[in-house]
Amino acid sequence: MANDKSSMQLITRGILSENPIxxxxxSMCPAVGISTTVMNGVMLGIAVLFVQVFSSVTIAxxxxxxxxxxxxxxxxxxxxxxxTVIDLVLAAYMPEAYAKMGIFVKLIVAFAIITMRLEMFACxxxxxxxxxxxxxxxLGFMVGMVVIGFFRELLGSGxxxxxxxxxxxxxxxxxxxxxGFFVVGLMMAFFNWIEIYYKRSKGLK
Amino acid sequence: xxxxxxxxxxxxxxxxxxxAPLMVQAExxxxxxxxxxxxxxxxxxxxxxxxxxxxxxxNYTVFEEPDPDIRLVVKSATLAEGGKSLSLLFxxxxxxxxxHVVTIKGLAGIEKTTFTVSKSYLGYLFGxxxxxxxxxxxxxxxxxGLCVFFGTSKKKDTAxxxxxxxxxxxxxxxxxxxxxxxxxxxxxxxxFLQIVVFIGLVSLTVQAVDTIxxxxxxxxxxxxxxxxxxxIANCVIIAVPLILANNNYNIFETFMLALGAGGGFxxxxxxxxxxSERMQLANIPxxxxxLPISFIVAGQFAMAFLGFSGLQIF
Numbered sequence: 001m002a003n004d005k006s007s008m009q010l011i012t013r014g015i016l017s018e019n020p021i022x023x024x025x026x027s028m029c030p031a032v033g034i035s036t037t038v039m040n041g042v043m044l045g046i047a048v049l050f051v052q053v054f055s056s057v058t059i060a061x062x063x064x065x066x067x068x069x070x071x072x073x074x075x076x077x078x079x080x081x082x083x084t085v086i087d088l089v090l091a092a093y094m095p096e097a098y099a100k101m102g103i104f105v106k107l108i109v110a111f112a113i114i115t116m117r118l119e120m121f122a123c124x125x126x127x128x129x130x131x132x133x134x135x136x137x138x139l140g141f142m143v144g145m146v147v148i149g150f151f152r153e154l155l156g157s158g159x160x161x162x163x164x165x166x167x168x169x170x171x172x173x174x175x176x177x178x179x180g181f182f183v184v185g186l187m188m189a190f191f192n193w194i195e196i197y198y199k200r201s202k203g204l205k
Numbered sequence: 206x207x208x209x210x211x212x213x214x215x216x217x218x219x220x221x222x223x224x225a226p227l228m229v230q231a232e233x234x235x236x237x238x239x240x241x242x243x244x245x246x247x248x249x250x251x252x253x254x255x256x257x258x259x260x261x262x263x264n265y266t267v268f269e270e271p272d273p274d275i276r277l278v279v280k281s282a283t284l285a286e287g288g289k290s291l292s293l294l295f296x297x298x299x300x301x302x303x304x305h306v307v308t309i310k311g312l313a314g315i316e317k318t319t320f321t322v323s324k325s326y327l328g329y330l331f332g333x334x335x336x337x338x339x340x341x342x343x344x345x346x347x348x349x350g351l352c353v354f355f356g357t358s359k360k361k362d363t364a365x366x367x368x369x370x371x372x373x374x375x376x377x378x379x380x381x382x383x384x385x386x387x388x389x390x391x392x393x394x395x396x397f398l399q400i401v402v403f404i405g406l407v408s409l410t411v412q413a414v415d416t417i418x419x420x421x422x423x424x425x426x427x428x429x430x431x432x433x434x435x436x437i438a439n440c441v442i443i444a445v446p447l448i449l450a451n452n453n454y455n456i457f458e459t460f461m462l463a464l465g466a467g468g469g470f471x472x473x474x475x476x477x478x479x480x481s482e483r484m485q486l487a488n489i490p491x492x493x494x495x496l497p498i499s500f501i502v503a504g505q506f507a508m509a510f511l512g513f514s515g516l517q518i519f
């Protein structure tokens with residue numbers, strides 16, 4: 001990870017080539033659990049974005065005073081602090097959305113993606129780069145959640161963002177909890193298919 | 206030295222302790238109250254009661270304890286045994302796992318008689334265990350711990366080891382969290398520190414299990430040790446303390462929840478690994494190889510586990 005990476009590159013990497021949900025296959029729990037609507041995806045995406053950015057910046061600022069042997073507990077406590085902040089803020093200002101997301105806001109503390117970014121990026125790079133990297137990863141997560149939520153809401157209840165678009169409910173199955181697994185699995189397969197198709201058309205394989 | 210007669214008293218004391226919540230409920234006019242059938246509550250009175258009051262269904266308000274706004278409709282009320290026994294029939298089947306609150310207006314001259322109907326405490330505890338194990342299985346119906354679930358469900362041996370380590374850590378950390386929550390966080394009004402304290406306790410437990418296992422049983426450590434690192438970054442394990450704090454569970458309920466959650470995780474891992482071993486022999490389209498097919502299998506398991514909803518054993 002060279003230092004000459006621009007902020008734009010760091011963000012696009014988070015959204016596309018290292019998308020936390022589809023590419024790294026981390027933080028799958030909320031992607032399956034509460035991605036029934038676009039709104040849920042946006043809300044949890046904002047929460048994760050917040051935690052990721054602030055934890056990355058915090059660790060990047062203090063990276064020189066953290067002893068390597070206790071770095072993992074330090075990361076965990078840093079994340080836990082920021083999760084507490086967003087948890088209390090959401091509970092106070094958006095009680096309805098908070099109730100829908102249930103326990104998942106608190107569980108951001110155990111997201112592998114955040115710890116991984118701290119371990120792999122923020123503890124080595126500058127504060128500025130860490131900020132953009134955190135932003136990219138958070139946005140990547142949000143985009144993934146929104147895409148899954150879009151399909152599930154459209155196919156399950158025929159609506160987008162709560163507005164009735166189709167006028168009928170094509171496949172009620174998609175709103176059921178267990179459909180989360182199918183949607184994520186099928187989307188992963190779809191991305192794989194594009195990749196294989198792309199490689200074949202280029203004559204690589 | 207522990208003699209036989211001593212043991213008997215201890216057993217009695219323990220039994221008394223378990224049954225105490227049952228005894229406290231019966232008081233005054235109401236002698237006994239139980240769920241009879243799916244849609245029936247049976248109430249026994251200490252003496253005969255007024256038939257006109259007791260058989261008027263407008264005198265009853267019944268609801269499940271957590272939601273007092275949702276009133277359950279009483280279809281009929283019948284007195285029997287010379288006015289000493291009353292059976293309330295409901296229009297719809299009751300969720301007998303919940304505590305129901307029944308209020309009778311004007312019975313025996315008292316303006317309002319309120320009592321609660323619930324299953325026996327032991328049954329309730331097992332209800333929590335079964336619920337965490339099957340009905341609300343943490344992997345298939347609550348969607349927790351998926352990273353580890355997909356990562357380690359390739360081989361049966363790994364799955365079993367992982368599940369056992371998880372259950373162990375979960376029970377220990379849940380009980381520790383319960384003590385911290387009830388004796389430190391609540392008395393000092395530090396509830397906002399929940400997440401920080403719980404994640405710290407979980408990490409501490411994992412570290413402790415790691416150290417103790419390394420010294421006490423190196424053979425076991427060699428086979429299980431690798432999973433311990435994975436345990437920390439997992440939401441199943443932190444979810445248990447958060448759930449118990451949310452529901453104000455007591456120590457027995459906490460133990461049952463943790464045991465059920467761990468057992469459920471073990472079950473899910475074992476089922477998934479059995480399928481994964483078969484899938485290695487199957488001819489899977491290249492686009493579905495790896496994670497996609499695992500997700501779809503997990504989705505089918507999740508659908509199968511939906512069938513457990515409404516399951517009641519006690």
